Amino acid sequence: MSGEIEISVKNLNLWFGNFQALKNINIEIPKNAVTALIGPSGCGKSTFIKTLDRMNDLVDNVKFTGEVIYKGRNILASDTDVVELRKEIGMVFQKPNPFPKSIFDNVAYGPRVHGIRDKKTLHEIAERSLKGAAIWDEVKDRLNESALRLSGGQQQRLCIARLLAVEPDVLLMDEPASALDPIATSKIEDLLHELKKDYTIVIVTHNMQQAARVSSHTAFFWLGEIVEYASTIDLFERPQNKRTEDYVTGKFG
Amino acid sequence: MVVITSNIEVGSLRRTRRRVLGERFIQWILLLCAISSVFAIFLIIVFVFSQGVPFLAEAGLSFLTGSVWLPTDSFAAGTWGILPIIVGSLIVTLGAVAIGAPLGIACGVFLAEIAPPSVRRALIPSVSALAGVPSVVYGFFALLVIVPWIRGHFGGFGTSVLACWIILSIMILPTIISISTDSVRAVPREFKEGSLAMGATRWQTIRSVLIPAASSGIIASVILGMGRAIGETMAVLLVAGNTIAIPNSIFAPVSTLTATIALEMNYATGAHQQALFAMGVVLFVFILILTGLANLVSRRRVTY
Amino acid sequence: MAARLRDTAAIGLLWGAGIATLVILIVILAYILVNGLPLINWHFLTTNPGVRGQQGTGIYSTIVATIAVTGLALLIAAPLSVGGAIYLNEYTKENLLRKVFRQAAEVLAGIPSIIIGLFGFLFFVIYLQPYTGGWSVMSGGLTLAFMVLPISLRISEEALKAVPGELREGSLGLGATKWQSVTTVVLPTALPGIITGLILGAGRAIGETAAILLTVGGALGLITSVRDPACPMTLYIYNILTEYNDTTTAYGTAAVLIIAILAITFSTDYLMNRYTKKLKGL
Numbered sequence: 001m002s003g004e005i006e007i008s009v010k011n012l013n014l015w016f017g018n019f020q021a022l023k024n025i026n027i028e029i030p031k032n033a034v035t036a037l038i039g040p041s042g043c044g045k046s047t048f049i050k051t052l053d054r055m056n057d058l059v060d061n062v063k064f065t066g067e068v069i070y071k072g073r074n075i076l077a078s079d080t081d082v083v084e085l086r087k088e089i090g091m092v093f094q095k096p097n098p099f100p101k102s103i104f105d106n107v108a109y110g111p112r113v114h115g116i117r118d119k120k121t122l123h124e125i126a127e128r129s130l131k132g133a134a135i136w137d138e139v140k141d142r143l144n145e146s147a148l149r150l151s152g153g154q155q156q157r158l159c160i161a162r163l164l165a166v167e168p169d170v171l172l173m174d175e176p177a178s179a180l181d182p183i184a185t186s187k188i189e190d191l192l193h194e195l196k197k198d199y200t201i202v203i204v205t206h207n208m209q210q211a212a213r214v215s216s217h218t219a220f221f222w223l224g225e226i227v228e229y230a231s232t233i234d235l236f237e238r239p240q241n242k243r244t245e246d247y248v249t250g251k252f253g
Numbered sequence: 254m255v256v257i258t259s260n261i262e263v264g265s266l267r268r269t270r271r272r273v274l275g276e277r278f279i280q281w282i283l284l285l286c287a288i289s290s291v292f293a294i295f296l297i298i299v300f301v302f303s304q305g306v307p308f309l310a311e312a313g314l315s316f317l318t319g320s321v322w323l324p325t326d327s328f329a330a331g332t333w334g335i336l337p338i339i340v341g342s343l344i345v346t347l348g349a350v351a352i353g354a355p356l357g358i359a360c361g362v363f364l365a366e367i368a369p370p371s372v373r374r375a376l377i378p379s380v381s382a383l384a385g386v387p388s389v390v391y392g393f394f395a396l397l398v399i400v401p402w403i404r405g406h407f408g409g410f411g412t413s414v415l416a417c418w419i420i421l422s423i424m425i426l427p428t429i430i431s432i433s434t435d436s437v438r439a440v441p442r443e444f445k446e447g448s449l450a451m452g453a454t455r456w457q458t459i460r461s462v463l464i465p466a467a468s469s470g471i472i473a474s475v476i477l478g479m480g481r482a483i484g485e486t487m488a489v490l491l492v493a494g495n496t497i498a499i500p501n502s503i504f505a506p507v508s509t510l511t512a513t514i515a516l517e518m519n520y521a522t523g524a525h526q527q528a529l530f531a532m533g534v535v536l537f538v539f540i541l542i543l544t545g546l547a548n549l550v551s552r553r554r555v556t557y
Numbered sequence: 558m559a560a561r562l563r564d565t566a567a568i569g570l571l572w573g574a575g576i577a578t579l580v581i582l583i584v585i586l587a588y589i590l591v592n593g594l595p596l597i598n599w600h601f602l603t604t605n606p607g608v609r610g611q612q613g614t615g616i617y618s619t620i621v622a623t624i625a626v627t628g629l630a631l632l633i634a635a636p637l638s639v640g641g642a643i644y645l646n647e648y649t650k651e652n653l654l655r656k657v658f659r660q661a662a663e664v665l666a667g668i669p670s671i672i673i674g675l676f677g678f679l680f681f682v683i684y685l686q687p688y689t690g691g692w693s694v695m696s697g698g699l700t701l702a703f704m705v706l707p708i709s710l711r712i713s714e715e716a717l718k719a720v721p722g723e724l725r726e727g728s729l730g731l732g733a734t735k736w737q738s739v740t741t742v743v744l745p746t747a748l749p750g751i752i753t754g755l756i757l758g759a760g761r762a763i764g765e766t767a768a769i770l771l772t773v774g775g776a777l778g779l780i781t782s783v784r785d786p787a788c789p790m791t792l793y794i795y796n797i798l799t800e801y802n803d804t805t806t807a808y809g810t811a812a813v814l815i816i817a818i819l820a821i822t823f824s825t826d827y828l829m830n831r832y833t834k835k836l837k838g839l
Binding site for chain 3: 275293300360364366367372380382385388389430460477529533541544548
């Protein structure tokens with residue numbers, strides 16, 4: 001972990017219609033590390049993470065104020081090219097969503113859409129990305145099969161591979177393992193340990209043990225605010241805020 | 254794992270004009286495509302009404318209430334009464350629906366609730382096939398089979414109200430069947446299961462729970478069937494007899510708005526042609542009323 | 558006890574309705590095919606009709622006319638309906654505008670074909686005569702496009718709607734533009750459904766008579782350009798039946814039409830099957 005900051009969020013407020021989903025969020029996401037966002041359902045974690053790649057734009061009636069500084073720009077500004085942004089800040093969703101295409105076409109989708117046509121290059125990228133997502137050995141002989149034939153855990157790793165093929169700097173993960181069985185989950189967690197060496201990762205999780213296992217920093221969300229943000233060890237063992245303490249000790253969930 | 258070479262070019266994060274214009278251009282083209290149906294209706298109304306409405310204005314109410322139809326190409330020289338034709342359209346439609354609706358609804362319920370999968374596999378494509386048969390082929394069949402049968406058993410020419418009823422009821426079956434089936438299938442399973450669990454028979458469940466719950470969809474299907482019947486031209490043209498008088502029995506010939514327009518457009522000129530357009534306007538208004546009714550009924554659907 | 562009896566009787570009646578429907582179809586198809594199939598041979602399909610309903614000739618020019626008129630209708634209606642469906646489903650939210658457009662398509666679908674024929678006569682045959690050549694394949698095809706459009710629009714929209722939202726999210730999340738997402742993920746997934754809509758629209762065009770009665774002219778000669786008048790199969794059946802009482806040729810032509818319709822019904826069933834399978838990854 002280099003200690004550098006990848007994304008800096010300042011005074012972020014967000015509304016869906018009249019409902020304020022995010023209140024005065026201030027947080028600095030460190031580069032090449034895993035930052036976990038924990039908290040009960042509906043407290044803004046997913047909304048926050050979707051703000052980072054402007055996926056909230058897809059929702060009706062959304063308004064936001066504040067700044068999210070990435071690579072020296074406020075990406076919340078209206079003249080931001082969100083298409084370019086999403087090449088650099090990518091997202092993996094809770095439910096794996098492979099395209100109804102072959103495994104290869106799934107991984108090659110991103111590069112193709114960004115203009116790469118050369119078959120050799122696409123194959124190289126695909127192999128590299130599938131290896132990076134720790135799924136290459138399982139699929140290398142069946143790249144032309146439909147991606148929908150893979151198991152849930154494999155599909156999720158495929159979605160990660162798909163993302164890696166676009167060479168992002170930041171990986172956003174919205175509860176990536178919640179739809180998976182324990183074995184698949186642990187594979188994903190192992191993967192995160194590898195990936196964080198080269199990528200900045202922000203992960204939303206309901207599973208506190210998972211947060212403790214994978215992340216270096218953790219933020220606790222409660223009713224749209226970040227109640228506490230600290231290194232994972234500090235947050236879990238020496239929480240400063242009472243509510244944080246109640247949550248991590250399981251008094252409410 | 255270290256990323257060695259970078260293949261993906263990333264531009265600055267500032268949105269370029271090129272991208273914005275490109276996306277907006279595409280959106281405009283697609284919008285124009287979407288508008289095409291609205292535009293189409295607009296065109297149809299403008300052109301048809303432009304010929305028909307002036308005539309209606311000149312002819313006045315007697316157009317709709319008069320019983321004598323003696324068209325010529327000059328307005329003053331002709332007599333313009335289409336009551337028998339309107340009545341003809343209505344008789345033919347209502348009869349077709351009276352026959353076709355019970356059969357169609359029954360078949361729809363059968364498909365939704367009773368038919369085993371093997372029968373369904375045969376019946377559903379059959380309904381699609383029935384829907385696909387060209388109207389002129391229906392008319393052809395009716396002319397060669399139904400008309401002689403009527404002539405043989407009941408006298409007259411055979412081209413009659415009854416012939417229209419029979420063939421039109423068959424033609425509206427697919428519409429009524431498919432929408433009724435969908436409506437019954439859309440009823441939540443809990444309703445049916447609740448009824449059966451109380452010891453009701455299948456028929457009791459169908460009659461007292463499923464059909465009422467699906468009623469708005471079923472009624473809508475009947476109204477749509479009515480719309481199809483009143484708008485049907487070719488089959489009616491071949492078997493209705495096309496005599497412009499109110500039929501005095503179901504074995505008598507009849508004329509409808511659609512058939513008269515089709516028949517006389519071939520040689521009508523001047524005021525006569527405009528009169529046919531006026532008939533088109535009358536038909537159009539009927540259809541609009543029916544479509545509006547169908548929408549109203551299906552909107553009153555009970556939301557679950 | 559009485560309820561049980563009534564139940565059996567009622568269920569029996571429902572079975573009767575189902576079987577009656579099947580029987581009706583079989584009777585009609587059988588009648589046409591039994592009488593018409595024997596007529597269909599290579600000669601019948603490739604010879605032009607004689608003038609004045611001469612027996613022993615074929616229906617070649619009518620087949621060409623049907624194909625030409627249907628093809629033209631599809632050429633116009635396909636991009637408009639698919640483009641419109643894409644706009645409605647991908648670029649708008651579920652609001653008033655969308656409802657109005659959808660309602661417009663429903664109204665258009667319900668307009669009787671004879672009225673569309675009246676319109677086609679006024680607009681294409683008379684008003685646009687210098688461009689369409691008056692009564693012609695072009696006038697007929699353009700008129701038919703009005704009838705194909707609503708069917709194709711509705712089915713295309715349903716096909717697009719059936720594509721799960723997660724796929725769009727996934728695509729956008731990888732940095733694709735909206736249009737790229739539509740063309741590389743949404744459309745390919747929805748394609749079988751869209752094609753089904755187009756095929757069904759084509760079926761409607763093939764079987765249509767009233768609209769072309771007033772626009773296409775009815776001339777029996779083989780067309781050399783889209784501005785020539787023509788006589789598609791449906792119109793031919795009507796003409797030879799009413800003018801020459803030539804039931805034999807009518808049977809043959811009707812049989813050809815029925816076979817085309819059956820082919821369409823089966824191919825759309827097959828396509829819809831493939832579509833649902835594709836979405837499940839089988």
